[in-house]
Amino acid sequence: MLLSRAFQPVSMLLLLVPYTLAVTAGLLGTSAGNRNFGIVFVWIVWWAVLMVLLVPGLGRAWCTVCPIPAPGEWMQRRGIIGGVVKLRGMGLRWPRRFRNMWVQNAGFLIMALFSTVILTRPSVSAAVIVGLTGVAVGMSLLFEKRTFCKYVCPVGGFIGLYSMVAPIELRVRDAQVCVEHRSKDCITGNENGYGCPWMVYPGKLGRNLDCGLCTECLKTCTMDNVVINLRRPGADLAQPVPGKRIDEAFKALIMLACSIIYPAVLFGPWATIKEWAAIDSFGGWLIYAVGFLTATVVVVPGLYWLAVARGHRRSSSNLTVRRAFNEYSHALIPLGLAAWIAFSVGFALTNGSYALAAISDPLGWGWNLFGTRDVAWTPYLSGAMPFIQAAILVSGLFFSLRTSLKVGLRRDPSGATTVQTTTPIAAFLLAATLILLWMYLG
Amino acid sequence: MxxxxxxxxxxxxxxxxxxxxxxxxxxxxxxxxPTSHTPRTHHITIDASQFEYSPSRLAINQGDTVHVTLASSDVVHGFFLDGYEIEHRVEPGISQEFTFVADRTGKFHYRCSVTCGPLHPFMIGELVVGPNELVxxxxxxxxxxxxxxxxxxxxxxxx
Incomplete structure (x- = not known):
């Protein structure tokens, strides 16, 4: 199935149906978010499926089927399924200085600043989805291949980061086969498929972060050397972080900070903060925005930097603190993902029953297509939820600690300074976990 | 050898x-x-308005009896208490009264169960029943x- 040229475009086409319905409902349907298909299916159903099932279970599988880049990609390819053709568009290369996650980090923060409005106002939610699609189409005309997905998409950034936890990977069987294979069809493409749309050379692919799971290399590899493996969850996290850039570490820190702020703002009992976040007044939102950005970009990364620096001082390593900051950022990923799963599980099980009404009456106009319009709101597992969230968070901490120790042992295989270097990082992870536990349970 | x-x-x-x-x-x-708490009865008035409850956080002990007077000061609201599955609907000017015994410990959200505006899903208060062993x-x-x-x-x- 994965080798069929129809697999990816047909999946995208199928998802364009709920996508179109979500946008239509957002623009034309009821303004009551919990009765509007656009809000219920995007921010309750899709979000929960993404964060609870797809990312931890299948990594970047969502990027395989995401409909947002589909129109742009089909314009480049001059068709939806069809044969492999020369790509249309200007094919410009993305500027070198932006070939990192900073644009994605900025995009995510901008969306996060307005997230309370986005996930409660159907028209705003629809405008954001249409806007992202417009940017994706525009970039497909200007830039080569999936430049939007790789460097700009604010969702793709954190999906890629957390996909490193997933128990599946696309890799080559034998890297030496790739070295010796001169035609490099996975890069250039051939009659069976396009050269990697994510501009990745599979022969050197070491982490899920970089691979969009588009399956083109499975089709183009004439050596049958590309495979999808089952593996130990989180196997990528023990790999070194390539380069000296700290954009990836910042992505992990921003996501962890947001996973703490979101439940406080949305699930907490503080109505004033909710009103600020929902832009009831510009002054209130400004206070919220300054606080949010200070916490996500300054306070949490600053505290983590201090933790890494303190441990680094006691190590025998001759690497810089910046490099250590980067290397240990993998330890933030399991806890960050666990925090997002705890958030998403709580939100989805509490509000998931709205989906039954919304599917029968997607626009909130009184239709009753499947006879479920009047199904009453019912929170599921409300009594068990704190236990579920506690288990998820403590498990996330456990895997983060393991990762930090593995990174420490990789940097100092003798283990002589591992405890000293990782203790401050463990303290940082513990503090984040305790804050999350007290927010959900305390 | x-x-x-x-x-x-x-x-x-x-x-x-x-x-x-x-x-x-x-x-x-x-x-x-170990707990050495003598159960008591609390009379609490909870006022619901877009998009908050007042008081927004209650702390009691296991075994306490809670007598709630629920009122709304703007539109129709609901009250659903997680874990206890208690649900009531309240209209402006017509308060509702109900009583329950806090037999389960932990933190439980009470949340609006009647669509009341854009922030409805986030109209949430907290009831903490001590001793909060889970946390x-x-x-x-x-x-x-x-x-x-x-x-x-x-x-x-x-x-």
């Missing part, structure tokens, strides 16, 4: 550590928290995880 296998003796501290860790985890999870036990597990991980690394190094 005379050479002895060093593994059993060198692993002994690790096994002892694991047993100790298991006992510690079981203690944190299972040891009952202490979960925090204890988190601290043990850190301690065990670091102690394990230290032990592995010394072995």
């Amino acid at each position: 005379s050479q002895q296998d060093p593994t059993p003796t060198s692993r002994r501290p690790i096994h002892a550590g694991r047993v100790g860790l298991l006992l510690l985890v079981l203690a944190v999870l299972l040891v009952p928290v 202490w036990r979960a925090s204890g597990l988190a601290i043990i995880a850190v301690g065990a991980m670091l102690a394990g690394a230290r032990q592995r190094r010394s072995v």
Whole structure:
């Protein structure tokens, strides 16, 4: 199935149906978010499926089927399924200085600043989805291949980061086969498929972060050397972080900070903060925005930097603190993902029953297509939820600690300074976990 | 033949550590928290308005009886108490009264169950029924995880 040229475009086409319905409902349907298909299916159903099932279970599988880049990609390819053709568009290369996650980090923060409005106002939610699609189409005309997905998409950034936890990977069987294979069809493409749309050379692919799971290399590899493996969850996290850039570490820190702020703002009992976040007044939102950005970009990364620096001082390593900051950022990923799963599980099980009404009456106009319009709101597992969230968070901490120790042992295989270097990082992870536990349970 | 296998003796501290860790985890999870609280009755008026409850956080003890007078000061609101599955609807000017015994400990959200505006899904208050064992036990597990991980690394190094 994965080798069929129809697999990816047909999946995208199928998802364009709920996508179109979500946008239509957002623009034309009821303004009551919990009765509007656009809000219920995007921010309750899709979000929960993404964060609870797809990312931890299948990594970047969502990027395989995401409909947002589909129109742009089909314009480049001059068709939806069809044969492999020369790509249309200007094919410009993305500027070198932006070939990192900073644009994605900025995009995510901008969306996060307005997230309370986005996930409660159907028209705003629809405008954001249409806007992202417009940017994706525009970039497909200007830039080569999936430049939007790789460097700009604010969702793709954190999906890629957390996909490193997933128990599946696309890799080559034998890297030496790739070295010796001169035609490099996975890069250039051939009659069976396009050269990697994510501009990745599979022969050197070491982490899920970089691979969009588009399956083109499975089709183009004439050596049958590309495979999808089952593996130990989180196997990528023990790999070194390539380069000296700290954009990836910042992505992990921003996501962890947001996973703490979101439940406080949305699930907490503080109505004033909710009103600020929902832009009831510009002054209130400004206070919220300054606080949010200070916490996500300054306070949490600053505290983590201090933790890494303190441990680094006691190590025998001759690497810089910046490099250590980067290397240990993998330890933030399991806890960050666990925090997002705890958030998403709580939100989805509490509000998931709205989906039954919304599917029968997607626009909130009184239709009753499947006879479920009047199904009453019912929170599921409300009594068990704190236990579920506690288990998820403590498990996330456990895997983060393991990762930090593995990174420490990789940097100092003798283990002589591992405890000293990782203790401050463990303290940082513990503090984040305790804050999350007290927010959900305390 | 005379050479002895060093593994059993060198692993002994690790096994002892694991047993100790298991006992510690079981203690944190299972040891009952002693309480000497005499149950009492609380009369609480909760005012619902877009998109908040006042008071937004209540703290009581297990076994207490809670008599709630629920009022709305703007539009129709609902009240659903997680974990207790208590649900009521309140219209402006017509208060609702109900009573329940707080027999389950922990933190429980009370949330609006009648669509009341854009922030409706986030109209939430908190009821904390003490002793809130779950948060202490979960925090204890988190601290043990850190301690065990670091102690394990230290032990592995010394072995």
